[in-house]
Amino acid sequence: MAVRALIFDVDGTLAETEELHRIAFNRAFAEAGMSWKWDRELYAELLKVTGGRERIEAYAKRIGAEGVDAPSLHRRKTELYNELMVPGTVELRPGIEDLLRRARQINLDLAIATTTSRSNVAGLMRATLGEEALGWFRSIRTGEDTKRKKPDPEVFQLVLDDLGYRPEECLIFEDSENGLRAAQAVAVPVVITPSIYTGEDDFSGADYVFKNLDEPFSILKFTPEFVFHGLSSDVRDLLFHG
Numbered sequence: 353m354a355v356r357a358l359i360f361d362v363d364g365t366l367a368e369t370e371e372l373h374r375i376a377f378n379r380a381f382a383e384a385g386m387s388w389k390w391d392r393e394l395y396a397e398l399l400k401v402t403g404g405r406e407r408i409e410a411y412a413k414r415i416g417a418e419g420v421d422a423p424s425l426h427r428r429k430t431e432l433y434n435e436l437m438v439p440g441t442v443e444l445r446p447g448i449e450d451l452l453r454r455a456r457q458i459n460l461d462l463a464i465a466t467t468t469s470r471s472n473v474a475g476l477m478r479a480t481l482g483e484e485a486l487g488w489f490r491s492i493r494t495g496e497d498t499k500r501k502k503p504d505p506e507v508f509q510l511v512l513d514d515l516g517y518r519p520e521e522c523l524i525f526e527d528s529e530n531g532l533r534a535a536q537a538v539a540v541p542v543v544i545t546p547s548i549y550t551g552e553d554d555f556s557g558a559d560y561v562f563k564n565l566d567e568p569f570s571i572l573k574f575t576p577e578f579v580f581h582g583l584s585s586d587v588r589d590l591l592f593h594g
């Protein structure tokens with residue numbers, strides 16, 4: 353069956369944004385007069401909980417902190433994140449811009465399914481491709497549209513409903529195990545590009561694992577009959593550069 357849409361996760365997949373998220377969390381904590389400081393090692397553990405508000409709540413519970421106003425801390429963190437998100441702070445990951453442009457040329461639909469907020473998606477686009485690139489995506493669904501975050505598949509289901517395509521007509525691009533499990537739950541094939549915080553994740557069951565999308569020879573998992581199975585030649589060219 354022909355692939356008709358590419359569905360992208362944002363954080364870690366379109367760009368390595370998690371360091372900016374981490375800095376924004378820490379600034380929000382400092383502004384609120386709190387002593388919390390999430391270093392990289394701790395943040396890697398905390399990322400297992402998706403969603404910034406949920407992450408704050410989980411951490412408060414873990415250390416037994418009471419009276420933590422997670423929604424307001426998270427709101428401020430989102431403002432700080434968007435202040436930090438200016439051109440030059442974060443770049444799209446290698447191969448992403450090229451993939452998006454080539455997909456548009458062959459009339460594939462593009463979509464976004466993310467845990468983060470819409471304003472953060474817009475901020476990333478503004479700082480990289482330009483805000484008009486938001487219009488490249490036929491469906492953009494975020495953590496604000498869902499009750500449950502990844503690994504729950506709700507956000508992917510919303511995108512599939514928006515697009516009106518069957519799971520096997522789409523490809524999902526993800527960087528994390530949580531994202532992979534969510535994608536598997538809606539039975540959409542998954543392309544994984546591990547990111548700085550997810551290199552140790554368990555990607556068993558992923559259809560493709562690439563180091564980056566511009567490096568066709570860095571395919572970590574490559575069994576030819578498996579890799580090419582079911583992909584039309586235009587989508588194959590898109591992913592494997594011919």
Ligand code: XBP
Nearest residue numbers: 363373402403404466467468469531
């Ligand atoms: C990303 C997340 C997000 C970001 C922070 O998950 O878990 O919570 O870390 O963003 P995924 P918010 O890439 O799987 O969608 O603070 O806006 O939630």
Ligand code: MG
Nearest residue numbers: 361363364527
């Ligand atoms: Mg991600």
